[in-house]
Amino acid sequence: MDEIQLPSKNKPATRWLHGQLVEEIGLSICAHELATGTVVKTEEFEFQYKVSRSVVRETVRVLESMGLVSSTRRVGVLVLPPSNWNLFDPQIIRWRLASSARITQLRSLNELRSSIEPAAARLAAIRAPLVSTTELVALAQRMKIAAQNEDAELFLSLDVRFHQLILECSGNEMFSKLNSLVKEVLTGRTHYGLMPAHPKEEALQLHIDVANRIQKGAASAAHDSMVAIMELAMEEMDKVWASGLEAE
Incomplete structure (x- = not known):
């Protein structure tokens, strides 16, 4: 042998x-x-x-x-x-993102997030307590300031907390268990340069919209704004990936 x-x-x-x-x-x-x-x-x-x-x-x-x-x-x-493989295991997600198949992995994860996070935003608008929605609004505002200050590290940590908090606020324990998955996706796509260096104003405003609509209890509007965030993220990732291929 x-x-x-x-x-x-x-x-x-x-x-x-x-x-x-x-x-x-x-x-x-x-x-x-x-x-x-x-x-x-x-x-x-x-x-x-x-x-x-x-x-x-x-x-x-x-x-x-x-x-x-x-x-x-x-x-x-x-x-x-x-x-x-247990594809939901955070370590496996991180290892796959470190491999040559990271784009396929990110697409799969984005499709999963696109199915779950808008629903989580809808439920959060119905179920989230005031203390959590207040934190959510503050996070969205701080994300905008961090982007303006070009503080990428702070922006990423705020973005992770923002999306994790929405999952928690949904009141669905199954959604809350995806916290680690969301962290690995957001961290991985940033680490491997699969998102723009500077967040778009449209994306920043959408995060503010989601937070405000959850706080106001506007479930359908919160859902739709989160859908827009997911779609924009996929578009941005595809553009960065396409430009990388052209440069090779």
Whole structure:
């Protein structure tokens, strides 16, 4: 049997903690550096990453819980196809965004958000308490100021909180569980340059509109404004992606 070449950063053994090994192998699987159907012996992981068997076993258990691998004592660790992966796991989302398939991943995630966030905005307009809607309005205003000041880091953190708060305010516990997903999408698309460097005035105003309409209890209007945000985000991402292709 040919020796399997495992991706490696050649880090010292003392720096390899369990979490780092999960990160390294998980990223390799999601980037298809470790292809579907690949079988790796526990001993190969131990040798390649210079870690103990207990660390490898715990790492494999975590990756199994994500649906990335299955483990059989006499066979080894089998890399499973994407159809088995828990695609809602925040780590898998982050790893896929770090791979060459990030555009496909972002499109899928944007389509998911487009189905859920407008509904969340509608419910928030009906259910959100005053203290939450007040925070939402303040966040939208602060986003505009951060954009004007070209403070990209602050803008991103406010944008993440804005969309997470709407999910929370929906009163739907299933929507609230998507908080981590939204954070990874917004962070990933910014990190990989898939959004304009400077937010459009139209997008900023739409966030203010959503916040104001939720606070006023205008459910249908809040829904429609969130739809517009989702559509604009997809348009902007497509333009940035298209310009990148033309430059290659």
